[in-house]
Amino acid sequence: MVHPNPDAGGAGSPLIEFRTLSKIYGTGTAAVAALRGVDLTIDAGEFVAFMGPSGSGKSTAMNILGCLDVPSAGSYRFSGTAVETLDRDARATLRRHYLGFVFQGFNLLARTSALENVELPLLYRRVGPRERHQRAAEALATVGLTGWETHTPNELSGGQQQRVAIARALVSLPTVLLADEPTGNLDTVRSHDIMHLLRDLNQTRGITVVMVTHEAEMAAYASRILSFRDGQLESSAAARGA
Amino acid sequence: MMLWNALLLGLREIRRNMLRSFLTVLGIVIGVAAVIVIVTLGTGATLQVKDQIGSLGSNMLIVRPGQRMGPGMTSTAPAFTVNDAAAITREIPNIVAVAPTNSQSATAIAGNANWATTVTGADNAFFTVRAWSLASGRVFNDAELRAGRAVCILGASVKRQLFGAQDPLAGTLRLNKLACEIIGVLVAKGQSTMGADQDDLVIVPLRTLQRRIVGNQDIRLLQLSVRDAADTDRVRTDLERLLRERRHLAKIEENNFSIMDMKEIMATMAGTTRTLTGLLGAVGAVSLLVGGIGIMNIMLVSVTERTREIGIRLAIGALEHEVLLQFLVEAVVLSALGGVLGIVVAVLGSLVLAHALGVPFVLEPGIIVLALLFSGVVGVVFGFYPARKAARLNPIDALRHE
Numbered sequence A: 001m002v003h004p005n006p007d008a009g010g011a012g013s014p015l016i017e018f019r020t021l022s023k024i025y026g027t028g029t030a031a032v033a034a035l036r037g038v039d040l041t042i043d044a045g046e047f048v049a050f051m052g053p054s055g056s057g058k059s060t061a062m063n064i065l066g067c068l069d070v071p072s073a074g075s076y077r078f079s080g081t082a083v084e085t086l087d088r089d090a091r092a093t094l095r096r097h098y099l100g101f102v103f104q105g106f107n108l109l110a111r112t113s114a115l116e117n118v119e120l121p122l123l124y125r126r127v128g129p130r131e132r133h134q135r136a137a138e139a140l141a142t143v144g145l146t147g148w149e150t151h152t153p154n155e156l157s158g159g160q161q162q163r164v165a166i167a168r169a170l171v172s173l174p175t176v177l178l179a180d181e182p183t184g185n186l187d188t189v190r191s192h193d194i195m196h197l198l199r200d201l202n203q204t205r206g207i208t209v210v211m212v213t214h215e216a217e218m219a220a221y222a223s224r225i226l227s228f229r230d231g232q233l234e235s236s237a238a239a240r241g242a
Numbered sequence B: 001m002m003l004w005n006a007l008l009l010g011l012r013e014i015r016r017n018m019l020r021s022f023l024t025v026l027g028i029v030i031g032v033a034a035v036i037v038i039v040t041l042g043t044g045a046t047l048q049v050k051d052q053i054g055s056l057g058s059n060m061l062i063v064r065p066g067q068r069m070g071p072g073m074t075s076t077a078p079a080f081t082v083n084d085a086a087a088i089t090r091e092i093p094n095i096v097a098v099a100p101t102n103s104q105s106a107t108a109i110a111g112n113a114n115w116a117t118t119v120t121g122a123d124n125a126f127f128t129v130r131a132w133s134l135a136s137g138r139v140f141n142d143a144e145l146r147a148g149r150a151v152c153i154l155g156a157s158v159k160r161q162l163f164g165a166q167d168p169l170a171g172t173l174r175l176n177k178l179a180c181e182i183i184g185v186l187v188a189k190g191q192s193t194m195g196a197d198q199d200d201l202v203i204v205p206l207r208t209l210q211r212r213i214v215g216n217q218d219i220r221l222l223q224l225s226v227r228d229a230a231d232t233d234r235v236r237t238d239l240e241r242l243l244r245e246r247r248h249l250a251k252i253e254e255n256n257f258s259i260m261d262m263k264e265i266m267a268t269m270a271g272t273t274r275t276l277t278g279l280l281g282a283v284g285a286v287s288l289l290v291g292g293i294g295i296m297n298i299m300l301v302s303v304t305e306r307t308r309e310i311g312i313r314l315a316i317g318a319l320e321h322e323v324l325l326q327f328l329v330e331a332v333v334l335s336a337l338g339g340v341l342g343i344v345v346a347v348l349g350s351l352v353l354a355h356a357l358g359v360p361f362v363l364e365p366g367i368i369v370l371a372l373l374f375s376g377v378v379g380v381v382f383g384f385y386p387a388r389k390a391a392r393l394n395p396i397d398a399l400r401h402e
């Protein structure tokens, strides 16, 4: 099994690199090109926002970034490793060790307490029970959910569920945190809370953050904005000062 | 460590989905229990028949006048006589005893209790041929047999019906109008394979029956026991030849009597019981199958439901085989639980039913293992296979699954 090591790439190679990457769903006349020859580069420590109209391919790009899906053509290098050459287990290992994913629809396990949900990635990383509990509790504290550990998702508000999902993504201290519309269902105050949290994680822990958002207000937290249109990248501009 | 994790996750999921787990276990319990109960009772019944064959004790042949015995048969063939019995004893080798008998239904009256039963006239050879001993009292003596005295020996059921726990010896019993002295009580033989009560009879000396109850010299039944089972066929041939001769049958005439081998009859009945057990076993197998399909359904539905869960687990870094191991643990734990509960239910159920039906309780380890294996295999295969399908999806496809 190939075991990619993102730290081995050194300062020279970027953390994330898409080269003429395409994703086509379906076949024949029903085929939809969700991504059409995307080139993008993200360096370690960046905070990048994906923007663009609905259906422009943002989620598709995120899923491929997160190794949840595979490109149809082109290459995706994660810290120098060509992801498309890895087998399923190697990609799972990559996810396990380097990637934290916050889904558009939370995707927490139902009837499972917040703490157990957050513990799950650690369980698959073979972290012992005591450390697991402690780190999960800490992650919940980081997202401001101390005291909610035993609550199950249906007992939590949308914002709280979103924060549990973020806690689950960051509990394993990933190299990259990927968040697909982390503020999609939240009010402005809650959205800003989440953004502060992501910025903190990016600035104090050096976690690379990539997020999808429709709101310019939220994208403003990012250090760079990538705009998608019809499966292609439109422009790449510095968010601040632009 | 990995197995430990899988165990932890599997047990968590079982606890979290109580109803689903309960239904799965229930399906297995029903399947396993049904098959075990049916086969256990069937085995008990077969054994009972075998015991009864054994309880005949000797290699018995039964000779009746007329062709073929059957319900509604009225034979016009002449009855046998005591002389026929004497000739058989005299001329046919390898015979232990010949018991000529005749029977008639009668009402037995003792005090103010009465009971409808059968009176059988026989000599002491009857007890030898039927391997039947007395619980108390004595058999007939020569004087009683020769003179046709009014003495009788009671079957256990008649004794119970008319005397209860009292000792009937030396008391009197009225058979229709004949008052007889009770000289003995037979040991209980229980139900015959046909379900008739073998102990519901009163035995009097043959001559007593002929003269004082029936009023003719007919012998309607000859029962004889062959010394060695291997000789049965020879004795049968000899018997046929002798009786044809004594009944003056011409070469072209058919036998006007029939010889039956008791062993054969019993073997046929044992075979029937076995067939019945097989049939019931098939019913059990069907219930096991239905239980299996139940398990399969629950597992299939739950895995479909849980494809998203599988997607989540894969997305946060679970390997395919880790997810599978968890599902395998769930399936194995539920199947094992169902199997064990099924056995407990089956054993208790069989005990109660065996008691109620008067059948011996014989637990076959083979069927327990078979039922367990089947439910286990069904549980595991159907818990595992759909999970494997789901775990092979791209995580994103599993997550999108609705």
Ligand SMILES: Nc1ncnc2c1ncn2[C@@H]1O[C@H](COP(=O)(O)OP(=O)(O)OP(=O)(O)O)[C@@H](O)[C@H]1O
Pocket (backbone or CB within 6 Å): A025, A026, A032, A033, A034, A052, A053, A054, A055, A056, A057, A058, A059, A060, A061
């Ligand atoms: N599983 C799929 N099967 C077929 N087509 C798909 C699939 N997923 C996405 N698509 C198509 O790919 C295109 C890009 O979808 P994607 O989800 O990446 O858009 P998006 O930019 O995330 O949109 P939104 O802002 O609405 O979330 C769309 O046209 C969509 O219909």
Ligand SMILES: [Mg+2]
Pocket (backbone or CB within 6 Å): A058, A059, A060, A104, A180
């Ligand atoms: Mg999207």
